[in-house]
Amino acid sequence: MAANDWSTLPLDLLGAIAMKLETLDDFIYFSAVCHTWNRVSSLIKHQWRSIVPWLLLAENTSYNPHCVRKIFNPSNNKCYKLNFPTFGAKCSGSDYGWVAMVDRNLAVCLFNPITKAEIRFPSAETIPDRRPYDEEIDENEEDYISWFLRVYMRKLIVLKVSQNEFIIVVIYDNFDHLAFAKQGDKSWTSVFVKQGYGFRMFDVMAMNGYVFALCSNASLVYWNIEDFQGYELVKPMEHLSSELQMRPFICGLGTLYLVESGCDLLMVLRFKEEVFDSNRKLIPDVYETLRFSVYRLDPKDKRWEEIKDHASLFVGGNSTMSVSAKGLQPNCIYFTDDEFELSSLVTKLGGHDMGVYDIKCKKKWRFYEGDDIRSAYCRPTWFIPQL
Structure with a gap:
């Protein structure tokens, strides 16, 4: 082999090198080197995923006929423009390359912003126990759709239940209900969790063959992931109580997240407050995150213990992510705005409350x-690109 003839490297070696590339930009540059490298990238692209999450920015205009969205890459501080299948949808990112979307016709899908692939799910109109109308909403279909997407449907979480199968879990009706659906379903299936525990649910995740739901009092409810394959009411296996004092979260002044980090199950607590002017008058539609705390579940004692050392965590209106990569700050939490309790009912805009918080230094x-971060449609959300 000639000293500089990189095209003659063994294909398996080139594949191993490509799989270690951390960003989508690097993978694209790799595929453009020569015909051989492009062939290798084509063979492994379905196995490759970026390590660094990208930020799907807000949809901050009322007129976007070509459905163009901006994407921000924090590893190089660059923005890209990508086309989406619809305008005005509620979006929630994931670490599997997919963005869960509910459009203004209440159609639900998973969409890959890079490959443009789509997976269709049942309409949100088939969600069980869905209230057909809210008395406080004017008798206007557009007002109802906006209320349903912004307020009633609180969070969409993408879970991977097998190698090629995903489900979407929705938290709705003031955090009181859970339902899930998978590709090919005709309707959504209820998840039995509220009765007997009496607390709102903030986040859901899958780990080691189980699905966990985090309640506002820091207790956990979990199921065997195989229970999410049928169409019957899904009842939890067990309920793990918590001794933490969680009044701010029970009262709605904060948010909780669940995330898998290595072999650990972590809980992230986000403390927020409304903002007042110098005359102690509430500033409409302005609020801020004060700080975070991170806890690890001790699998032996089944208790939460506070920790200060962890990988970079990404929270907000998305499936929560834990990432270790160069260019990212360890022991830091990258957060986006997912607040609805404190946002103004007049402007209906949000998105401004985002940044990075250092757990050890207590700085943000x-x-x-x-x-371009505020929107009445879709606030910024994290997703990890995957081909």
């Missing part, structure tokens, strides 16, 4: 300096 700063 902005990671994105653009002003």
